[in-house]
Amino acid sequence: MEKLYKFLKYTFIILWTVFIVAPFLWAISTSFKDFQSVNSKVTYIPWLDFEPTLEGWRVLVKSPARGGVDIVEPYFNSLFVTCTASLISIVLGTLAAYALSRFTFKAGFVRNNDITFFFISQRIMPPIVLSIPFFIFLSTIGLLDSLIGLVVVYIVLLMPIAVWIMVDFFNRVPKELDETALIDGCNPYQAFYKVVLPNSIPGLIVAGMFCIIFGWIDFFFAFILTFTEVQLLPVKVVALNSSITPWWSLSASALISVAPLIIVAFVVERYLSKGNLSGALK
Amino acid sequence: MEYPMAKIELSNISHTYNPNDTNPTYALNPFSMTWENGKRYAILGPSGCGKTTMLNIVSGLVKPSKGKILFDENEVTDLITEERNIAQVFQFPVIYNTMTVYDNLAFPLRCRNFTDQKIEERVKSVSDTLRLSSFLNSPARKLTADQKQLISLGRGLVREDVAGVLMDEPLTVIDPDLKFRLRRNLKEINEQYKTTLVYVTHDQNEAMTFADNIIVMDQGEIVQVGLPKDLFEKPRTTFVGYFIGSPAMNLFRSEILSDNSIKFNNGTIKTKTDLSKIKDKNVKLGIRSEFITIATDQKENIVSVKVTRVEDFGNFKLITGKAGDLEIKSKVEREIPISTEELKLHLPAEKCCIYSNEMLVN
Numbered sequence: 001m002e003k004l005y006k007f008l009k010y011t012f013i014i015l016w017t018v019f020i021v022a023p024f025l026w027a028i029s030t031s032f033k034d035f036q037s038v039n040s041k042v043t044y045i046p047w048l049d050f051e052p053t054l055e056g057w058r059v060l061v062k063s064p065a066r067g068g069v070d071i072v073e074p075y076f077n078s079l080f081v082t083c084t085a086s087l088i089s090i091v092l093g094t095l096a097a098y099a100l101s102r103f104t105f106k107a108g109f110v111r112n113n114d115i116t117f118f119f120i121s122q123r124i125m126p127p128i129v130l131s132i133p134f135f136i137f138l139s140t141i142g143l144l145d146s147l148i149g150l151v152v153v154y155i156v157l158l159m160p161i162a163v164w165i166m167v168d169f170f171n172r173v174p175k176e177l178d179e180t181a182l183i184d185g186c187n188p189y190q191a192f193y194k195v196v197l198p199n200s201i202p203g204l205i206v207a208g209m210f211c212i213i214f215g216w217i218d219f220f221f222a223f224i225l226t227f228t229e230v231q232l233l234p235v236k237v238v239a240l241n242s243s244i245t246p247w248w249s250l251s252a253s254a255l256i257s258v259a260p261l262i263i264v265a266f267v268v269e270r271y272l273s274k275g276n277l278s279g280a281l282k
Numbered sequence: 283m284e285y286p287m288a289k290i291e292l293s294n295i296s297h298t299y300n301p302n303d304t305n306p307t308y309a310l311n312p313f314s315m316t317w318e319n320g321k322r323y324a325i326l327g328p329s330g331c332g333k334t335t336m337l338n339i340v341s342g343l344v345k346p347s348k349g350k351i352l353f354d355e356n357e358v359t360d361l362i363t364e365e366r367n368i369a370q371v372f373q374f375p376v377i378y379n380t381m382t383v384y385d386n387l388a389f390p391l392r393c394r395n396f397t398d399q400k401i402e403e404r405v406k407s408v409s410d411t412l413r414l415s416s417f418l419n420s421p422a423r424k425l426t427a428d429q430k431q432l433i434s435l436g437r438g439l440v441r442e443d444v445a446g447v448l449m450d451e452p453l454t455v456i457d458p459d460l461k462f463r464l465r466r467n468l469k470e471i472n473e474q475y476k477t478t479l480v481y482v483t484h485d486q487n488e489a490m491t492f493a494d495n496i497i498v499m500d501q502g503e504i505v506q507v508g509l510p511k512d513l514f515e516k517p518r519t520t521f522v523g524y525f526i527g528s529p530a531m532n533l534f535r536s537e538i539l540s541d542n543s544i545k546f547n548n549g550t551i552k553t554k555t556d557l558s559k560i561k562d563k564n565v566k567l568g569i570r571s572e573f574i575t576i577a578t579d580q581k582e583n584i585v586s587v588k589v590t591r592v593e594d595f596g597n598f599k600l601i602t603g604k605a606g607d608l609e610i611k612s613k614v615e616r617e618i619p620i621s622t623e624e625l626k627l628h629l630p631a632e633k634c635c636i637y638s639n640e641m642l643v644n
Binding site: 174176177179180182183184185186187190195198199201 | 341362
């Protein structure tokens with residue numbers, strides 16, 4: 001019985017791993033193929049089945065004038081927009097979350113939970129609902145088709161995530177921790193950044209991870225709010241597709257698009273598995 | 283060496299958590315109290331009686347609805363916690379997870395800009411007392427629950443200039459053996475440094491062994507303040523009699539018969555209390571089971587009971603008997619042979635407390 005259980009367990013794990021890893025392997029091998037190797041018969045193994053070439057990768061860094069597509073600039077645009085928006089969202093979101101967790105707000109019938117829900121409700125709405133207001137807003141303040149405009153919009157999208165995660169996190173940090181810091185001689189600000197914040201690093205990392213993922217993968221707003229001046233990576237990758245689909249450079253660009261998230265995942269995994277998520281109490 | 287510590291005065295303090303309601307419920311009813319410098323106090327009472335609220339008011343975490351708090355004649359009611367120079371230890375260990383044990387203990391001093399040399403000296407002294415010296419460089423989060431509580435305690439004790447150290451059931455998570463040693467340590471620290479210690483507990487033994495003075499609270503009310511002996515022998519209300527002592531004080535409904543005697547079952551019991559001024563004839567008789575003995579040659583205050591249970595506690599026996607409808611408990615030495623059926627018990631007149639309207643008649 002135990003053996004059977006073990007067998008099933010490992011079978012499942014192996015199948016699941018194949019399911020996850022296979023597309024990556026497929027993309028890696030495709031990115032080194034040329035037109036011939038993709039469009040004739042199915043090929044798998046480099047040097048045996050097909051002759052590997054770097055053409056798919058070269059196209060990505062060549063300027064359009066020399067027949068390339070140049071995703072370097074969109075790549076850095078995406079990095080800039082994602083990181084800036086995530087950072088600002090985390091800073092503002094954390095402050096908002098701390099206030100929502102520790103103080104009682106009252107405005108008419110509005111209470112703390114309502115305010116928290118108001119933040120989250122920004123994510124419940126389908127993005128399409130927000131597209132027209134955002135478009136009009138950015139065109140009014142003259143930030144359409146600009147990096148700063150995208151950062152502003154992404155903050156609106158990412159801050160609810162930060163607030164949501166951090167409110168929950170701070171609620172689990174016992175208020176005795178703040179009180180102890182006050183008793184030990186901190187003023188309320190010092191209590192926050194000397195004691196509560198260092199204790200909340202796991203929460204900050206999780207919130208940061210979600211912000212980066214959601215910022216990085218967004219196609220919809222990047223597509224609607226930019227035209228020619230500024231392009232973000234997801235838009236550029238989609239734009240690669242033309243009458244003849246260049247599977248090799250599409251695969252290569254997919255791989256380098258995923259790369260930052262894989263790095264983030266590895267970094268975060270180390271922090272999460274340390275068990276630091278448990279609170280300061282007990 | 284001088285320790286600039288303070289007398290803590292609470293003047294007409296009361297507190298409610300819903301001040302805007304038309305009928306606010308008071309967590310603390312108005313009271314005044316003074317905690318002398320360098321003494322040990324225990325606040326004793328059942329859960330939810332306002333003990334913690336009282337501590338939080340003194341430390342400034344809660345602002346009282348009414349009244350004033352003075353440290354050495356200086357009013358601190360409107361000062362925030364940080365400015366009050368008071369230490370508080372909570373029921374569950376609160377540690378700074380991200381710091382080492384040393385940094386945890388040094389934190390209160392660093393916040394107050396002490397010199398590194400002074401900090402090291404104090405941390406060393408406190409960690410020696412609490413036997414944390416060998417852990418100073420380990421991350422605080424790696425320690426066991428009771429060691430963590432020692433850190434919390436240490437952070438309170440490391441500041442020698444505090445007005446007082448308030449402890450809210452600090453030894454709950456600590457195992458009994460260590461508990462005993464720590465209580466003694468706290469007493470030593472108090473004697474050595476003359477730090478005012480205030481200790482909240484619901485465990486009477488803890489309160490009795492620790493404090494010079496015990497403050498008994500019930501439902502937001504201070505019921506009695508006194509020495510352990512007073513609380514035991516002359517409880518001011520039936521609540522104190524019931525709450526303190528194990529088993530609880532024997533309490534019987536009774537009626538006044540004359541100026542110094544009351545009815546008990548079918549007989550009379552004489553007391554040393556002057557009963558002439560009491561209007562209501564219905565009173566209660568309270569007597570500790572420790573003071574009830576098996577009658578030998580006494581003539582008065584004898585009650586004959588039917589023994590229903592005898593429990594051997596090792597160092598004493600607890601007899602439970604019935605006299606009519608009344609159940610009576612008596613603690614006797616274990617060597618004394620006890621007849622299993624009828625027994626005559628003696629209730630010494632000087633140990634009988636009379637309660638009229640649940641308050642002790644003097």
